[in-house]
Amino acid sequence: MPSDTRLYDIVLFGATGFTGELTAAYLARNAPADTRWALAGRNLDKLRALRERLAAIDPGCAKLALLCVEADDPAALREIAAASRVVATTVGPYVRYGGPLVAACAEAGTDYVDLCGEPEFVDRVYLDQHARAIETGARLVHACGFDSIPHDLGVLYTVGLLPSDVPIRVDGFVRASGMPSGGTFDSVLTAFSRSHEGERVHRARRAIEPAPTGRRVRIGGGPPRLDRTTRMWAVPLPTIDPQVVVRSAAALERYGPDFTYRHYAAVKHLPVALAGAVGLGALYTLARIPPAREHLLARRPPGTGPSPAARAKAWFRVLFVAETPTRRVVTEVAGGDPGYDETAKMLAESALSLAHDDLPLTAGQTTTAAALGQALISRLTAAGIAFRVVRDEARG
Ligand SMILES: NC(=O)c1ccc[n+]([C@@H]2O[C@H](COP(=O)([O-])OP(=O)(O)OC[C@H]3O[C@@H](n4cnc5c(N)ncnc54)[C@H](OP(=O)(O)O)[C@@H]3O)[C@@H](O)[C@H]2O)c1
Numbered sequence: 513m514p515s516d517t518r519l520y521d522i523v524l525f526g527a528t529g530f531t532g533e534l535t536a537a538y539l540a541r542n543a544p545a546d547t548r549w550a551l552a553g554r555n556l557d558k559l560r561a562l563r564e565r566l567a568a569i570d571p572g573c574a575k576l577a578l579l580c581v582e583a584d585d586p587a588a589l590r591e592i593a594a595a596s597r598v599v600a601t602t603v604g605p606y607v608r609y610g611g612p613l614v615a616a617c618a619e620a621g622t623d624y625v626d627l628c629g630e631p632e633f634v635d636r637v638y639l640d641q642h643a644r645a646i647e648t649g650a651r652l653v654h655a656c657g658f659d660s661i662p663h664d665l666g667v668l669y670t671v672g673l674l675p676s677d678v679p680i681r682v683d684g685f686v687r688a689s690g691m692p693s694g695g696t697f698d699s700v701l702t703a704f705s706r707s708h709e710g711e712r713v714h715r716a717r718r719a720i721e722p723a724p725t726g727r728r729v730r731i732g733g734g735p736p737r738l739d740r741t742t743r744m745w746a747v748p749l750p751t752i753d754p755q756v757v758v759r760s761a762a763a764l765e766r767y768g769p770d771f772t773y774r775h776y777a778a779v780k781h782l783p784v785a786l787a788g789a790v791g792l793g794a795l796y797t798l799a800r801i802p803p804a805r806e807h808l809l810a811r812r813p814p815g816t817g818p819s820p821a822a823r824a825k826a827w828f829r830v831l832f833v834a835e836t837p838t839r840r841v842v843t844e845v846a847g848g849d850p851g852y853d854e855t856a857k858m859l860a861e862s863a864l865s866l867a868h869d870d871l872p873l874t875a876g877q878t879t880t881a882a883a884l885g886q887a888l889i890s891r892l893t894a895a896g897i898a899f900r901v902v903r904d905e906a907r908g
Pocket residue numbers: 525526527528529530531532553554555558581582583584602603604605606609627628629655656657658659660693694695696697699700813814815816817850851852855
């Protein structure tokens with residue numbers, strides 16, 4: 513069915529989960545009245561109860577269609593993919609649940625957005641679905657939450673202030689507060705427990721993914737250091753974010769002939785950074801011991817997450833320091849609760865942008881900067897996430 517004659521503009525899968533419900537509530541408040549959207553999940557009673565809560569926000573939501581489907585039912589997922597122009601999913605860990613849905617979207621030429629920060633899943637989708645999605649025209653956009661929108665779009669915004677014919681190095685410094693939900697905790701522990709599979713799939717991707725011709729894009733590294741611009745300790749942050757940023761740089765000539773991105777946590781005091789590294793190391797080790805992993809997961813069950821009061825106090829700020837041979841530009845992307853309120857906003861606005869905006873022509877596995885770019889920056893700015901220039905100066 514051609515995409516513009518489909519029944520729905522957006523189907524939200526996982527709508528009954530912690531982040532799913534926040535995303536549904538955001539759509540109830542902010543989707544234009546002509547957006548045809550539907551709620552999908554595995555439990556019809558939970559979907560009905562959610563629809564009632566949404567109808568209290570907007571009475572029009574009382575008529576939302578409810579689609580009951582399991583994440584491992586390819587035939588039912590194919591029906592959903594074929595009925596919608598965009599599918600947004602919060603059903604994670606994605607490496608456990610996400611494969612059949614993204615395959616259905618790639619096959620049906622349906623645009624797909626998720627909250628995946630799991631490199632293994634993203635690499636698997638590249639290997640298994642990218643070529644088919646290019647044939648059908650589906651745009652597969654991962655990491656449409658705090659992983660990795662502030663970083664990906666923050667770098668796009670920053671690079672847009674610089675000439676396109678010179679080497680550019682951007683350093684991203686992340687500061688954030690907030691607590692993880694059960695779903696996020698599960699995804700992190702699952703990724704830690706599968707790090708060897710993740711490395712294998714990443715190598716398989718690197719063996720076949722073409723590099724950009726005539727240009728260089730790369731992730732920079734180095735040990736922790738005291739950064740002179742931020743006057744904070746910069747600790748390399750090996751999340752999915754730098755991978756996403758360099759994929760955008762590979763896709764977009766605008767990032768210039770020689771682009772480097774370095775991604776850091778910015779920490780005021782070195783002992784705090786060291787304690788964080790030790791804590792993460794311990795979590796990594798425990799995640800690889802099944803009984804210890806189960807014990808940890810039981811402490812933060814699926815469907816639970818930080819309270820509204822805790823989310824109201826949470827915040828994020830990412831500072832970007834970009835250097836060319838002659839200029840230094842400092843920019844900032846900042847907002848409220850990174851993990852959930854802002855993530856729900858980012859996922860919903862990404863889906864709305866794919867459904868309604870005039871966007872660059874892309875297909876296959878892509879990134880928020882390459883597929884949504886300025887249109888999504890404008891949407892997020894209007895929705896209260898700040899993108900601003902802090903400083904623009906000559907380099908001596
Ligand atoms: N990138 C980011 O910045 C970011 C931020 C937040 C979350 N996330 C990711 O988003 C995902 C969801 O997190 P969350 O805290 O919202 O988790 P959650 O509350 O546990 O929600 C998971 C959702 O998946 C559904 N689900 C689970 N198994 C299913 C199955 N077999 N078939 C169909 N649906 C199934 C659940 O349905 P029921 O409601 O019926 O249980 C629920 O709706 C996680 O992977 C997390 O890492 C990423």
